[in-house]
Amino acid sequence: MRRVMILFAFAVMALGVYLGICQHRRQHPAISNTATASPATSTSGLATAPDLSMTDLNGGALQTSSYKGRVVLVNFWAAWCVPCAEEVPQFIALQKKYQDQGFQVIGISVEDDAGELRDFYRKYRMNYPVVPGDLKISDAFGGVLGLPTTFVIGRDSLIHGKHSGATDFSVIEQEVVALLHAPQS
């Protein structure tokens, strides 16, 4: 009798774990690693991050090549996009936590009203540069057809991850940490 009860208890626990996993998958439906167009690829098969000259929200010049040697997270987002806005505080925390280790977040805003974007930037006290996006920038990343979309670029300037949709943030952080600690060639 005791054995049956133990087995039943484990079955119920397994069901709980399974339902938890189902919930997690429902919350984070897709992590796509394909791009609609292909930026230049390296011998490793990974795409090379584009070298772009952009102008940030405050009118300052932002050259992606100046971040060479750092791990860079490029987040396409919009203030009007609910899941994007929910991610911003986490990117702020990530920037704060890892910036001294050579990490940089760059936000690319898509179709935001300039005033609303500035208000959002101030309200959330964003601690990383935000660039009003355009077609050239999206194309350089192989096309961005939905928000949020996040690219994780290694110190080797290769795109190691692309996350489409609301993504489990721990996955992104793990990727960043792994790239920060990756041996440099």
Place this chain on the structure above:
Amino acid sequence: MAAPMKPGSITPRTLILRLLLLSAVIAAVAFASAQATAKPADDVPSASQIQPGDLVQAMKATGAQKPVVLYVGPKAFFLQAHIPGAENIGPVAKPEGMEKLRARAASLPKDGSVVIYCGCCPWDHCPNIRPAFAELKKAGFAKVRVLYLATSFGADWADKGLPVAKGE
């Protein structure tokens, strides 16, 4: 001979029962949580949703059977890639987009098939499809459907190799 139980100690049977109870509680909480975060009671009923593969097939029809496809999301995405033949209305979450939708709807037959889509953001959070659907239903369109894109137009259409056109 087994040692006598100390007062207040837990018997194996009690331990198993408590474990069982705890497991049941964990399972119930996980299940309730999964239900709560599932797709909310949708204001676009499933009968009014169309899957990407089905839309590709529907687009092969000719004449009145072929649906009019209206894109109701941000122009930045439309210019990069859109469903061939789709008309760019713009984001209907904004007043000018809604006005454009109303104007276009006024020139369409109410009994015609209309498909609206966006895919700017995950389905549950799209600010455009629900107001567009509600507007067309209010206007009397009986055969209006919404393209179901779970994550985005990129992930659920373009990346799957379905047909796209670029530009205006």
